[in-house]
Amino acid sequence: MGLERTEELSLNMGPQHPSMHGVFRMVVTFDGEVITKIEPKVGYLHRGLEKLAESRTYTQFIPYTDRLDYLSAPHNNMAYVQTVEKLMGVQLPERAEYLRVIFAELARIASHLVFIASTALDMAGWTAWTYCFRDRERILDLFEMSAGSRLTVNAMRIGGFNRDVPPEFWPALKSFLDDLPEMMEEYFGIFYGNEIVMARLKSVGILPKELAENLSITGPVLRASGVQYDVRKAEPYGIYDRFDFEVPVRYGCDSYDRTLLRLDEIRESGKILRQAMRDIPEGPVTAKVSKIIKPPAGEVYHRVENPKGELGFYIVSDGSPKPARVRIRSGTFINIQMLPIVALGWKIQDLIAIFATLDAVLGEVDK
Amino acid sequence: MFGKGLFTGLGITLKRMLGPNITEFYPEEMPNLPPRTRSSMGLDPEKCISCNMCANACPNKVITITSEKGESNKKVLKSYRMDVGRCLFCGLCTEACPTGALHVTQQFENAIYEADELKWDMIERAGKSRGRGEQA
Amino acid sequence: MNALNQLPLNIAAAIRSLFGDPHSIWADLTMDIISIILVIVLIVLAALILILLERKVAGWTSQRPGPNRLGPHGWFQTIADALKLMGKEDVTPAGADRLMFKIAPMIMFALPMMTLAVIPYGHGMAPIRLNLGIVYYLAISAVSTLALLMAGWSSNNKYSLLGGMRAVAQMISYEIPLVFSLLGVVMITQTFNLSQIVADQHTIPFIVLQPLAFVVYLIAGVAEVNRAPFDLVEADQEVVAGPFTEYTGLRWGLFFLGEYGNMTAVAALTTTMFLGGWQGPAILPGYVWFFLKVGIIIFFQMWVRWTFPRIRIDHLMGLAWKVLLPLSILNIFLTGVGIYIYQLIVPRIGG
Ligand code: SF4
Ligand code: SF4
Numbered sequence: 133m134g135l136e137r138t139e140e141l142s143l144n145m146g147p148q149h150p151s152m153h154g155v156f157r158m159v160v161t162f163d164g165e166v167i168t169k170i171e172p173k174v175g176y177l178h179r180g181l182e183k184l185a186e187s188r189t190y191t192q193f194i195p196y197t198d199r200l201d202y203l204s205a206p207h208n209n210m211a212y213v214q215t216v217e218k219l220m221g222v223q224l225p226e227r228a229e230y231l232r233v234i235f236a237e238l239a240r241i242a243s244h245l246v247f248i249a250s251t252a253l254d255m256a257g258w259t260a261w262t263y264c265f266r267d268r269e270r271i272l273d274l275f276e277m278s279a280g281s282r283l284t285v286n287a288m289r290i291g292g293f294n295r296d297v298p299p300e301f302w303p304a305l306k307s308f309l310d311d312l313p314e315m316m317e318e319y320f321g322i323f324y325g326n327e328i329v330m331a332r333l334k335s336v337g338i339l340p341k342e343l344a345e346n347l348s349i350t351g352p353v354l355r356a357s358g359v360q361y362d363v364r365k366a367e368p369y370g371i372y373d374r375f376d377f378e379v380p381v382r383y384g385c386d387s388y389d390r391t392l393l394r395l396d397e398i399r400e401s402g403k404i405l406r407q408a409m410r411d412i413p414e415g416p417v418t419a420k421v422s423k424i425i426k427p428p429a430g431e432v433y434h435r436v437e438n439p440k441g442e443l444g445f446y447i448v449s450d451g452s453p454k455p456a457r458v459r460i461r462s463g464t465f466i467n468i469q470m471l472p473i474v475a476l477g478w479k480i481q482d483l484i485a486i487f488a489t490l491d492a493v494l495g496e497v498d499k
Numbered sequence: 500m501f502g503k504g505l506f507t508g509l510g511i512t513l514k515r516m517l518g519p520n521i522t523e524f525y526p527e528e529m530p531n532l533p534p535r536t537r538s539s540m541g542l543d544p545e546k547c548i549s550c551n552m553c554a555n556a557c558p559n560k561v562i563t564i565t566s567e568k569g570e571s572n573k574k575v576l577k578s579y580r581m582d583v584g585r586c587l588f589c590g591l592c593t594e595a596c597p598t599g600a601l602h603v604t605q606q607f608e609n610a611i612y613e614a615d616e617l618k619w620d621m622i623e624r625a626g627k628s629r630g631r632g633e634q635a
Numbered sequence: 636m637n638a639l640n641q642l643p644l645n646i647a648a649a650i651r652s653l654f655g656d657p658h659s660i661w662a663d664l665t666m667d668i669i670s671i672i673l674v675i676v677l678i679v680l681a682a683l684i685l686i687l688l689e690r691k692v693a694g695w696t697s698q699r700p701g702p703n704r705l706g707p708h709g710w711f712q713t714i715a716d717a718l719k720l721m722g723k724e725d726v727t728p729a730g731a732d733r734l735m736f737k738i739a740p741m742i743m744f745a746l747p748m749m750t751l752a753v754i755p756y757g758h759g760m761a762p763i764r765l766n767l768g769i770v771y772y773l774a775i776s777a778v779s780t781l782a783l784l785m786a787g788w789s790s791n792n793k794y795s796l797l798g799g800m801r802a803v804a805q806m807i808s809y810e811i812p813l814v815f816s817l818l819g820v821v822m823i824t825q826t827f828n829l830s831q832i833v834a835d836q837h838t839i840p841f842i843v844l845q846p847l848a849f850v851v852y853l854i855a856g857v858a859e860v861n862r863a864p865f866d867l868v869e870a871d872q873e874v875v876a877g878p879f880t881e882y883t884g885l886r887w888g889l890f891f892l893g894e895y896g897n898m899t900a901v902a903a904l905t906t907t908m909f910l911g912g913w914q915g916p917a918i919l920p921g922y923v924w925f926f927l928k929v930g931i932i933i934f935f936q937m938w939v940r941w942t943f944p945r946i947r948i949d950h951l952m953g954l955a956w957k958v959l960l961p962l963s964i965l966n967i968f969l970t971g972v973g974i975y976i977y978q979l980i981v982p983r984i985g986g
Binding site: 188189191192193194195196198259263266276277278279280281284286294298318321322325326327328329330 | 503505507508510511512515521532533535536537556557558587588589590591594603
């Protein structure tokens with residue numbers, strides 16, 4: 133002994149590493165396979181959306197919000213347009229409110245399906261990945277037939293929607309909801325119920341409740357740490373207070389509960405969708421707003437529950453047709469703070485799994 | 500029992516392996532896109548009144564229109580260019596168009612070889628697609 | 636049927652008879668060269684078919700047809716891929732240990748060639764008959780660890796190094812249950828000769844007598860050839876492609892060939908040791924039975940691969956040392972007791 137010396141290995145993972153979500157990069161220091169230090173580096177996908185907003189009119193910025201968290205574009209649309217509506221004091225027609233809930237919850241399911249898929253893929257569960265994408269396709273088809281695009285949906289406008297959904301939307305939605313339990317059973321069979329998955333995720337990457345609160349983690353990651361907090365219940369926006377649904381909470385604080393919580397949320401979203409489908413009234417989908425949107429001078433903050441965390445928009449208006457300042461509070465950007473703390477002492481494989489359970493989308497992290 | 504999950508998984512994949520496949524054989528079978536799909540923009544030059552609404556609605560200054568005064572002081576469309584490389588395919592331009600001259604089309608095979616080909620001359624394209632329509 | 640069964644042997648005899656003395660050294664040499672060529676052809680063919688089959692199975696499990704463009708149902712896809720690989724630039728990374736970097740894939744490819752040479756493909760159809768067949772097989776297949784470590788070390792890449800180190804840790808651990816699980820069969824047959832072991836299974840394949848050993852061997856075998864769910868060595872989600880990260884073109888192709896060759900070798904040994912090798916109802920020639928059984932084992936491995944996610948490295952070690960090793964030792968013990976009881980009973984009841 134004495135002459136032998138072990139050296140730590142610092143490894144640059146990303147931005148082109150196969151399992152990094154998007155262009156996330158971290159410099160990881162290993163001792164053997166055990167992580168001793170992580171430095172996340174963000175910003176490779178920075179497009180300056182907040183600055184872009186200042187040179188666009190209020191309506192023109194809507195398509196850019198699609199590119200935030202591109203896996204659940206309707207949520208971003210909704211967060212943004214509701215913020216502007218709050219500033220202007222617009223009252224939406226009932227049907228538009230219901231449609232917004234339907235779009236948002238469909239997007240939540242789609243986003244969680246991608247989450248399950250990519251988490252499975254990060255653990256080499258290739259087939260589970262294709263199953264989730266197969267079913268997500270049906271939601272994307274719904275978006276496509278009603279808004280015209282699959283990913284960058286750009287469905288909502290300030291004051292409602294630009295047009296109603298086509299009649300064939302409803303049977304397709306109904307058949308999707310009917311098949312949902314069967315799909316979830318399949319995901320459970322191929323992914324959640326697998327002993328290898330359980331062994332890899334259970335009690336890995338513990339995020340204690342206090343730490344989660346102190347880091348201002350939001351979304352499913354927070355709820356899997358035993359905090360029952362969901363903007364839809366805590367500060368209902370739109371018409372979310374009319375629906376009967378539960379906020380799933382899990383107390384394991386580990387990666388497995390974070391993963392399983394998404395499945396619970398899909399179930400609850402299904403419930404909301406059924407209620408919305410039952411209750412939606414006929415009528416117009418657009419409120420009367422002038423063509424040129426000029427909110428009164430002032431500032432406003434509004435937040436929604438994005439599938440990945442709390443998404444907030446802060447808009448300052450100077451009374452001109454263009455916002456003076458837009459600030460985006462993106463959930464995942466804040467959520468990935470936990471990575472360097474929680475993943476310490478775990479192995480490289482666990483790091484990949486823990487990062488996967490954060491469900492980071494770099495469009496939202498880097499803005 | 501330990502291993503139950505493993506066997507469930509094997510059962511599911513076996514079932515899927517024997518079941519039908521769901522692939523869409525794309526180049527042979529063209530997908531049937533809904534009419535609202537924003538795959539590219541198409542212009543109907545006869546309907547266009549050169550009002551420039553579309554160019555103003557566009558967040559990214561994709562559209563440039565030139566027009567000249569024709570007889571009875573009406574504007575006549577002279578050129579209509581789209582720099583599609585900057586286009587978000589958001590559809591705000593088609594929503595803004597008062598006459599429906601600019602509309603979305605389901606023609607999604609827009610891949611090209613040269614960056615220059617991204618500058619679409621919409622009037623020329625309209626002529627071409629009409630030519631295609633007659634042949635078909 | 637018998638003629639078909641004996642066909643390869645008859646051909647061999649015909650070739651030998653071309654020489655003045657059919658057992659001269661020249662005749663032996665010619666036969667050996669032919670056998671080696673046949674084994675290489677076997678590996679290449681196996682790789683060509685298995686790569687496509689793998690992709691087909693991957694497709695089928697996820698409700699896709701798999702490759703289907705080139706040739707009938709895409710059966711020429713692998714050939715096209717191989718041609719593409721040949722056209723690729725051969726890159727040696729800066730700072731690599733050139734010699735080691737270059738010979739690692741060759742070693743990887745040579746190993747299945749050497750192991751497959753001792754497998755009896757049919758009655759009297761072992762290219763090389765070795766009395767210590769099993770020992771030889773295990774010794775050779777263990778060398779692939781070395782090839783992977785060489786590749787990992789010489790690439791001058793941290794991901795490769797991690798992958799190489801994983802390879803060593805994993806394969807050495809799994810070597811032990813692998814060997815121990817085969818011991819049960821050896822105890823019953825009292826021989827290391829693979830042809831003899833197959834011949835001994837003409838009444839009953841050893842999977843019936845040694846189910847535990849079969850399961851242990853199957854699991855350890857999958858781990859030994861680094862296939863999912865034990866593919867930690869080339870886990871692309873973690874270490875990009877492990878030792879293969881820096882390889883390009885044909886060198887990478889050699890690794891691939893070697894890997895599928897190894898997979899075939901493990902399946903062939905499983906067939907030989909537990910499934911009765913070429914023994915089977917006489918409706919089909921022996922070598923067809925053999926490849927059928929190999930095919931079933933390989934299909935099972937693929938099926939598992941496309942269902943399960945990857946196991947974690949500490950669980951992998953735990954599985955080897957805490958589960959498989961005790962089980963294989965238990966199997967040896969049970970086999971010993973069984974043999975003892977058998978020897979006690981059989982003479983009494985008129986054996
Ligand atoms: S689709 Fe959007 S970005 Fe493209 S030209 Fe129309 S308005 Fe501009
Ligand atoms: S908005 Fe319509 S009518 Fe006006 S210039 Fe554009 S295409 Fe022509």
